[in-house]
Amino acid sequence: MQYLRAFILILAVAFLLGCSDDNGDTGTNPPPGNGTAERIDVSMVNTTFSPADITINAGDTVVWTNNDQIIHTTTSVSGVESWDSGNMSSGETFRKVFNNVGTTSYRCEIHPVVMTGTVTVQE
Ligand SMILES: [Cu+2]
DSSP: OHHHHHHHHHHHHHHHHHHHHHHTOOSSOOOSSSSOOOEEEEEEETTEEESSEEEEETTOEEEEEEOSSSOBOOEEEEESOOOBOOOBOTTOEEEEEOOSOEEEEEEOSSSTTTOEEEEEEEO
């Protein structure tokens, strides 16, 4: 019985610690908007962006992942947002939070003819 009480006490303490840990987590800044920001993944594969054209909500994060064996970039060309990943080797990721409403076209600087895409941000 003594052991059982001790065990329950440990569980309770662990639970409380876990809760306070969650509450104290300020590691990431909450994006603006309705608080339901999402992560949208774009794969760099077969020298294309997949999906090439995405529509997201303000505050969402786009994560590009180079799933090819060659170097790519994700680089804005024109529009409301501006970014440049620089050279991304195989397996590397680049992430960006989009807050400005509107469409931005982008491309891979190494394969600018065949590797293009757009990010459209809606409110
Ligand atoms: Cu490329």
